[in-house]
Amino acid sequence: MASDYNDILHALCMHLRKFCDPDVEITPQTDLINQLAIDSVKLLNLIMELEDEFDISVPLNALADVQTVHELANLIHQIKSPK
Amino acid sequence: MRLLDKLDAVAAARKALLPAGIEVFGTPIEEIYSSTEAKIDGRRILFLGTNNYLGLTFAPECLKAAHNAIDSEGTGTTGSRMANGSYIGHRALEREFAEFYHSQSCIVFTTGYQANLATISGLAGVGDVIVIDGDSHASIYDGCRLSGAEIIRFRHNDISDLEKRLHRLGDRSRSTLIIVEGIYSMLGDRAPLAEIVKIKNAYDSTLLLDEAHSLGVLGKTGQGLVEEKGLVGQIDFITGTFSKSLGSIGGFCVSNHAQLDQLRFVSRPYIFTASPTPATIASTRAALKLLRDGTELRRQLWENARQLYSRLQELGYQLGPEPSPIIAAILDTPQQALALWKGLLEKGIYVNLILPPAAPEGKSLVRCSVSAAHSVEQMAYVGEAFGALRKTLFQ
Numbered sequence: 001m002a003s004d005y006n007d008i009l010h011a012l013c014m015h016l017r018k019f020c021d022p023d024v025e026i027t028p029q030t031d032l033i034n035q036l037a038i039d040s041v042k043l044l045n046l047i048m049e050l051e052d053e054f055d056i057s058v059p060l061n062a063l064a065d066v067q068t069v070h071e072l073a074n075l076i077h078q079i080k081s082p083k
Numbered sequence: 084m085r086l087l088d089k090l091d092a093v094a095a096a097r098k099a100l101l102p103a104g105i106e107v108f109g110t111p112i113e114e115i116y117s118s119t120e121a122k123i124d125g126r127r128i129l130f131l132g133t134n135n136y137l138g139l140t141f142a143p144e145c146l147k148a149a150h151n152a153i154d155s156e157g158t159g160t161t162g163s164r165m166a167n168g169s170y171i172g173h174r175a176l177e178r179e180f181a182e183f184y185h186s187q188s189c190i191v192f193t194t195g196y197q198a199n200l201a202t203i204s205g206l207a208g209v210g211d212v213i214v215i216d217g218d219s220h221a222s223i224y225d226g227c228r229l230s231g232a233e234i235i236r237f238r239h240n241d242i243s244d245l246e247k248r249l250h251r252l253g254d255r256s257r258s259t260l261i262i263v264e265g266i267y268s269m270l271g272d273r274a275p276l277a278e279i280v281k282i283k284n285a286y287d288s289t290l291l292l293d294e295a296h297s298l299g300v301l302g303k304t305g306q307g308l309v310e311e312k313g314l315v316g317q318i319d320f321i322t323g324t325f326s327k328s329l330g331s332i333g334g335f336c337v338s339n340h341a342q343l344d345q346l347r348f349v350s351r352p353y354i355f356t357a358s359p360t361p362a363t364i365a366s367t368r369a370a371l372k373l374l375r376d377g378t379e380l381r382r383q384l385w386e387n388a389r390q391l392y393s394r395l396q397e398l399g400y401q402l403g404p405e406p407s408p409i410i411a412a413i414l415d416t417p418q419q420a421l422a423l424w425k426g427l428l429e430k431g432i433y434v435n436l437i438l439p440p441a442a443p444e445g446k447s448l449v450r451c452s453v454s455a456a457h458s459v460e461q462m463a464y465v466g467e468a469f470g471a472l473r474k475t476l477f478q
Contacts, residue, residue, distance in 0.1 A: 060234040
């Protein structure tokens with residue numbers, strides 16, 4: 001199961017492809033809302049998919065600080081990392 | 084960006100979606116004729132979106148009780164119960180609700196929204212976890228945010244997803260509050276409560292059930308889903324509202340946990356909100372008696388609900404998963420939903436329009452709520468209107 005940051009980033013980008021225009025380039029700095037048009041409902045659906053893939057639960061509170069692809073990948077990495 | 088610019092952006096987005104001249108949200112009601120009819124834009128309109136499930140807003144017993152309370156205790160309490168004290172009616176209604184649910188204690192609140200806000204934020208705090216159904220009402224989400232607890236969603240009515248999330252928490256499941264609803268407000272479906280109770284017991288968690296839309300609607304005496312499933316006494320906390328089946332405004336929480344009463348001293352929404360007015364309390368007490376004895380009202384309500392649900396199903400509308408007094412036609416686009424909503428209003432029927440993100444899965448809803456007070460003829464007319472609009476709008 002992917003737990004390295006780069007593996008998580010790669011898997012996240014694969015999931016994001018399903019939620020946005022295929023022509024849009026996705027980089028770690030891409031803004032989820034403004035550039036990928038991921039609205040609040042899409043974001044919550046995306047999170048559910050990621051939770052299944054990485055066998056984690058992402059608290060809604062933590063999403064308030066997430067704007068970019070990197071920030072979301074980093075959040076998942078932190079939750080997956082042993083405390 | 085200046086402070087108010089974001090509100091201009093919201094106004095522009097709404098204007099782009101909704102045509103000028105139609106007040107979809109907050110429709111002006113010019114005169115109320117009864118619990119099922121009113122005057123809108125100069126015309127007699129059938130109410131089919133008011134959550135007035137038992138039709139008690141004009142019950143003579145409730146009107147008389149409210150009139151008497153105004154005459155004897157005045158129009159308002161002018162402050163919170165902590166500051167201004169508890170009237171006889173506040174304490175009596177709490178006793179009556181506790182007795183109704185065979186519970187040790189009850190707190191009444193000024194609104195249903197406040198009941199969830201106050202209960203959730205009083206029970207859970209920083210370091211605790213709240214696990215909620217993804218389709219939960221906004222009052223539940225807001226209560227969770229106010230609590231400062233970690234908020235985790237599970238897929239709507241998905242027992243295995245709930246269990247998976249509790250399992251991941253390990254020992255923290257013991258400091259976890261699970262929140263579900265008796266009937267969900269958008270699609271009218273029910274929580275799989277027996278299975279949820281088993282899971283909460285297995286993980287030693289605490290369960291809160293919101294019976295806002297199921298109070299008066301389900302169960303022999305109208306307690307809600309808890310009664311229908313034979314689970315009275317097995318739910319830690321039950322919240323609900325007075326503004327649907329009870330025809331007034333307010334909310335409650337009942338529990339057998341003695342700690343419930345401590346919310347009066349720690350829950351900010353309770354401490355800092357003015358208490359319910361004497362008239363509200365009095366009409367609610369009268370309505371609770373009618374609700375408890377309302378077997379015939381529930382029979383009529385369900386007859387109306389099943390009639391409309393099967394008619395809309397026959398017509399080919401996509402509906403929620405089971406018959407219920409909440410019947411939502413699910414549309415793919417906001418434009419389709421708006422056209423159907425507008426068409427129904429032109430035919431003299433007022434329903435609720437629900438647009439993304441308020442509707443599940445990015446869909447749009449035309450949401451009806453059926454009442455025991457609707458006549459067979461009114462229900463038949465609604466079916467005819469939906470049938471005519473199906474032909475003109477969607478075929």
